[in-house]
Amino acid sequence: MADENHPDKPTEFSQSRNSDPAKYLHGIGIAKMSIPDIYQDSSVLAANAIYELIDRDKLLPAEIARIDIATETGVDESKPVAAYVHGMLEQKFGKGSFKRTSGVEYKFACVSTADALESSLDWAWAGRSNGRCSIVCSTDIAKYPLNTPGESTQGAGAVALLIKENPRLLAFDNVIGTYMEDEDDFWRPLFSTTAVVHGKHSEKCYLKAMEGAVDNWAEQAISSGLVSPGPGESLIDQFGPMSFHVPYPKMAEKGFAYLLRHFWRGLSRWDEIVKKIGIEPKPAGFKKRGEFEKAESDYMRQFMETSRFQAEYNDKVAEGLIHARESGNSYSASEKSCLSMLLETKARKDADLVGKRGGSGNYGSGSKAKASSWIIQEEWKTVAKGFGHLEKLHHRRPVSLAEYEALHEGRPLPEARRFVSEPENEFVLIDVTAEGYRHYKFAD
Numbered sequence: 034m035a036d037e038n039h040p041d042k043p044t045e046f047s048q049s050r051n052s053d054p055a056k057y058l059h060g061i062g063i064a065k066m067s068i069p070d071i072y073q074d075s076s077v078l079a080a081n082a083i084y085e086l087i088d089r090d091k092l093l094p095a096e097i098a099r100i101d102i103a104t105e106t107g108v109d110e111s112k113p114v115a116a117y118v119h120g121m122l123e124q125k126f127g128k129g130s131f132k133r134t135s136g137v138e139y140k141f142a143c144v145s146t147a148d149a150l151e152s153s154l155d156w157a158w159a160g161r162s163n164g165r166c167s168i169v170c171s172t173d174i175a176k177y178p179l180n181t182p183g184e185s186t187q188g189a190g191a192v193a194l195l196i197k198e199n200p201r202l203l204a205f206d207n208v209i210g211t212y213m214e215d216e217d218d219f220w221r222p223l224f225s226t227t228a229v230v231h232g233k234h235s236e237k238c239y240l241k242a243m244e245g246a247v248d249n250w251a252e253q254a255i256s257s258g259l260v261s262p263g264p265g266e267s268l269i270d271q272f273g274p275m276s277f278h279v280p281y282p283k284m285a286e287k288g289f290a291y292l293l294r295h296f297w298r299g300l301s302r303w304d305e306i307v308k309k310i311g312i313e314p315k316p317a318g319f320k321k322r323g324e325f326e327k328a329e330s331d332y333m334r335q336f337m338e339t340s341r342f343q344a345e346y347n348d349k350v351a352e353g354l355i356h357a358r359e360s361g362n363s364y365s366a367s368e369k370s371c372l373s374m375l376l377e378t379k380a381r382k383d384a385d386l387v388g389k390r391g392g393s394g395n396y397g398s399g400s401k402a403k404a405s406s407w408i409i410q411e412e413w414k415t416v417a418k419g420f421g422h423l424e425k426l427h428h429r430r431p432v433s434l435a436e437y438e439a440l441h442e443g444r445p446l447p448e449a450r451r452f453v454s455e456p457e458n459e460f461v462l463i464d465v466t467a468e469g470y471r472h473y474k475f476a477d
């Protein structure tokens with residue numbers, strides 16, 4: 034979509050969309066989007082992520098009590114991705130090897146990973162794990178109609194998380210914040226493969242719900258004594274690394290800025306901000322809603338340019354957004370990609386984070402946000418260094434505009450090719466019959 038080394042140079046994509054590559058890089062914060070090949074659907078992405086996790090951690094099927102899937106791009110209206118994944122894993126581990134492993138599909142736009150995780154944590158906290166672990170996998174393919182504003186935020190990906198007693202990476206706090214209301218900001222009707230979105234409205238819903246969920250987390254965390262900000266301190270000071278849902282990197286950056294404005298108001302550091310950029314605009318100060326929104330957007334931009342904001346953002350959030358900048362939105366998988374990218378980058382820089390509290394903010398259109406927190410464990414660096422984000426991002430192939438549009442629209446590829454890239458050591462979708470049977474295999 035855009036070339037980081039030559040930000041002003043038009044690309045095949047930007048020219049075809051009559052757009053400016055600098056808008057992708059600086060306006061929304063994306064250089065590349067990921068698009069799946071012919072043989073990849075959300076089940077295949079999930080199975081491959083889970084298989085890699087099982088292999089890397091040398092897990093035995095009998096040790097895994099549940100494999101739950103979070104997705105908003107499932108492949109069937111009734112049969113869950115969890116069942117297809119089960120079948121694919123049994124091709125590798127043997128028929129019946131996962132018969133004592135449960136699985137379900139969770140749906141609530143991009144936030145369902147947080148719901149699936151909450152359920153797995155509740156199960157473990159209730160003492161029902163009996164020494165077994167669980168896996169939560171988020172998998173999605175973000176797709177908007179061609180030539181629409183949403184198109185440049187598309188992407189695809191899956192993340193598998195291992196949940197167990199005595200974790201080596203992060204230990205979750207037993208406090209989860211929620212904010213939910215019925216909103217029409219983004220949805221995908223049953224008859225459509227692409228999402229319908231009110232883009233500008235969805236951005237407001239994201240900010241409002243994220244703030245509401247963090248407020249709800251704070252009420253519970255303060256009343257239970259989990260955190261106690263001292264005089265002159267902000268709640269956000271209690272956190273080290275923070276990860277967010279990333280529909281596109283600029284949105285996560287704005288989400289973090291919105292939280293800082295919320296939690297810095299009334300502190301002496303806020304007086305410094307006001308001295309630099311003035312007081313925040315209020316709707317009552319404007320005759321028209323549009324004028325207020327323009328003033329609010331200008332104020333946000335000025336706040337995000339302050340050195341105070343930049344220091345907090347670079348310390349807590351920025352490194353997590355590298356993945357989305359290189360691959361776009363992966364809906365339910367985006368926050369955990371952000372979190373794992375953040376931890377891997379910090380581990381490679383040898384950051385000292387043991388015992389620090391971090392936070393995750395998930396948002397799903399429709400709409401709901403969840404805020405959770407975790408403590409970084411002793412062995413985090415060894416685990417995080419093994420994620421291999423950059424290797425995975427480099428293991429992709431650039432496609433031409435013609436190939437991209439054919440993949441997007443389900444049309445035959447140019448030159449009647451069967452796929453863009455030869456599968457290697459991964460699960461693939463072989464076919465879908467007229468009755469809807471889906472056949473998968475492992476391609477060696």
Ligand code: CAA
Binds near residue numbers: 060397
């Ligand atoms: N150079 C630098 N910046 C530029 C530029 C240029 N040449 N041209 C434009 N920009 C800037 C604009 O000033 C704007 O910045 P601000 O937001 O700070 O004002 C930014 O680029 C976006 O440009 P537009 O205002 O022209 O917006 P757009 O029409 O391209 O739409 C969008 C942007 C609404 C995000 C659209 O891509 C969209 O609808 N995306 C899908 C919905 C979405 O991701 N919503 C996020 C919240 S909902 C959610 O989180 C759930 C989910 O996963 C979908």
